[in-house]
Amino acid sequence: MNLEEQLKKYFDYTTFRSGQKEVISSILEGNHTIAMLPTGTGKSLCYQLSGYLLNGQVIIISPLLSLMQDQTEQLMMNGEKRVIALNSFLAQRERRQALSQLDTYKFIFLSPEMLKSDFILTRLKELQIALFVIDEAHCISQWGYDFRPDYLKLGDFRRKLGNPLTLALTATATPEVKKELIASLNLIKWNEFIYSVDRPNITLAVEMIDSYQDKTERLVELVKNLQGPGIVYFSSKKMAEKMANYLKRHGIDRVMAYHGGMDQENRILIQQQFLHSQLDVICATSAFGMGINKENIRYVIHFHMPIQLESYLQEIGRAGRDGMKSIALLLYSPGDEQLPYQLAEAELPSEAQIDFVYRLLEEKNNSIHDFAKLENELISLSGLTEIQWRIAADYLFGNTAETLQQRYIQLKLFINERLQVKRKKINEMLTWTQAQLNGCRRKNILKYFKEDKTIEIVDCCDQCGIDLSVFYTKMKNHTAEKSYDWKNHLAKILLISERGR
DNA sequence: CGAACCGGTTGTAAAACCGGTTCGGTGCGTTACT
Numbered sequence: 001m002n003l004e005e006q007l008k009k010y011f012d013y014t015t016f017r018s019g020q021k022e023v024i025s026s027i028l029e030g031n032h033t034i035a036m037l038p039t040g041t042g043k044s045l046c047y048q049l050s051g052y053l054l055n056g057q058v059i060i061i062s063p064l065l066s067l068m069q070d071q072t073e074q075l076m077m078n079g080e081k082r083v084i085a086l087n088s089f090l091a092q093r094e095r096r097q098a099l100s101q102l103d104t105y106k107f108i109f110l111s112p113e114m115l116k117s118d119f120i121l122t123r124l125k126e127l128q129i130a131l132f133v134i135d136e137a138h139c140i141s142q143w144g145y146d147f148r149p150d151y152l153k154l155g156d157f158r159r160k161l162g163n164p165l166t167l168a169l170t171a172t173a174t175p176e177v178k179k180e181l182i183a184s185l186n187l188i189k190w191n192e193f194i195y196s197v198d199r200p201n202i203t204l205a206v207e208m209i210d211s212y213q214d215k216t217e218r219l220v221e222l223v224k225n226l227q228g229p230g231i232v233y234f235s236s237k238k239m240a241e242k243m244a245n246y247l248k249r250h251g252i253d254r255v256m257a258y259h260g261g262m263d264q265e266n267r268i269l270i271q272q273q274f275l276h277s278q279l280d281v282i283c284a285t286s287a288f289g290m291g292i293n294k295e296n297i298r299y300v301i302h303f304h305m306p307i308q309l310e311s312y313l314q315e316i317g318r319a320g321r322d323g324m325k326s327i328a329l330l331l332y333s334p335g336d337e338q339l340p341y342q343l344a345e346a347e348l349p350s351e352a353q354i355d356f357v358y359r360l361l362e363e364k365n366n367s368i369h370d371f372a373k374l375e376n377e378l379i380s381l382s383g384l385t386e387i388q389w390r391i392a393a394d395y396l397f398g399n400t401a402e403t404l405q406q407r408y409i410q411l412k413l414f415i416n417e418r419l420q421v422k423r424k425k426i427n428e429m430l431t432w433t434q435a436q437l438n439g440c441r442r443k444n445i446l447k448y449f450k451e452d453k454t455i456e457i458v459d460c461c462d463q464c465g466i467d468l469s470v471f472y473t474k475m476k477n478h479t480a481e482k483s484y485d486w487k488n489h490l491a492k493i494l495l496i497s498e499r500g501r
Numbered sequence: 502c503g504a505a506c507c508g509g510t511t512g513t514a515a516a517a518c519c520g521g522t523t524c525g526g527t528g529c530g531t532t533a534c535t
Contacts (some may be wrong), residue, residue: 088529092532100534237526238504259526260527334502337502387528
């Protein structure tokens with residue numbers, strides 16, 4: 001089969017981007033495939049074109065509702081109507097309708113949580129699944145253990161679906177992520193296509209700053225001088241908002257905060273404004289990023305240190321997708337690592353809380369009649385958050401061990417292990433930040449990802465020596481991109497769907 | 502660690518000050534359905 005012809009036929013492109021053809025060929029030959037392609041190389045085309053060339057349905061597991069929405073829209077823009085996102089956005093009637101005619105769709109998007117439902121799983125089982133896709137597959141190891149446990153159950157779900165042909169897609173190519181991915185999906189034999197995590201056009205720099213006050217002033221200075229647009233990352237919602245206001249008071253107008261505590265409407269608005277160049281700076285938490293396809297981000301500043309080098313790499317990787325010169329700047333003050341340490345501990349249930357829950361369960365051991373009532377009681381009395389409770393409940397009720405005591409001990413072991421892993425990751429981030437490894441930052445970060453630095457790079461990092469003014473702009477361009485042309489945009493959509501596939 | 506908040510103190514009225522405590526980041530689902 002000539003893949004270029006098919007590409008032309010279905011998407012009207014003439015050439016593949018790096019990696020796409022190899023991945024698609026591997027799938028079409030019937031191999032489970034792991035593809036770790038750099039950001040912005042068109043990962044979704046890998047499953048879209050494969051889907052067209054295979055018989056049956058493509059199931060795509062996606063971590064965010066907004067991401068599903070983007071991808072379904074993208075497919076529809078390309079003239080594909082047989083696409084559905086099975087999620088909580090659907091009204092009851094729509095949902096029932098969709099589920100009763102699942103086989104009429106080609107592309108079905110789902111969250112991992114949806115697969116928990118036996119009903120959904122049964123319906124999916126009735127299909128001829130051509131391809132099972134895990135998009136943003138690094139979520140398995142980044143979120144599976146203590147945030148969204150259903151990510152770790154993807155292997156089970158996959159087995160229940162009869163181990164269909166599988167494609168895992170991500171841009172975070174660490175050996176560890178890969179290992180955990182393979183283990184949790186129960187892959188035995190697979191092809192992998194793995195590209196370097198290095199982004200040569202992004203200069204890496206860390207600035208040591210004595211105090212928080214100095215850091216605040218330095219941030220204003222940087223944002224005033226650096227060529228935008230840019231993202232500033234914070235580890236607290238309050239700080240992100242506070243600094244967005246502070247920047248506004250200091251003459252930077254087109255800046256907004258973005259974090260998970262804001263309502264959906266505002267989040268979409270701000271994201272759209274940033275994408276269409278109506279904002280220069282976003283003061284964000286880690287909520288901002290996944291699915292952001294903006295080519296010309298010129299800098300990413302970290303006001304706080306991320307919790308691990310994987311997150312750091314993902315966040316700075318949002319800069320310079322157009323291949324042009326960009327900079328990642330981390331501002332470090334002594335003691336900054338305390339915040340990530342605190343976050344790591346707060347995420348997991350404490351020993352005291354677990355003991356408390358255990359004792360209460362033991363007392364009631366033989367008198368559990370109303371589980372929902374008991375659950376509410378346990379949550380409110382122990383003071384566990386929703387996430388903490390889910391971790392605990394997963395072990396205390398969903399575990400195969402015989403006795404409650406065994407499950408309680410396993411839970412404690414698990415939490416200790418997770419804490420140690422998290423602390424270790426923070427330490428590695430810290431060591432890199434403080435340059436205790438000495439020498440080139442790029443070399444050191446690549447070493448962490450088990451890669452060698454093979455090429456010499458101009459303006460590589462602060463350790464190699466850089467001139468920050470290269471990234472400054474003398475003439476700030478404050479004119480917005482001409483207001484977005486929705487009319488034209490719509491005409492294009494209509495034209496494409498008319499042309500048909 | 503730093504920020505925000507709370508309660509008590511001060512010394513007679515209100516606001517400033519102190520010390521102690523708490524908190525901090527990511528998102529799906531939520532019924533019942535063929």
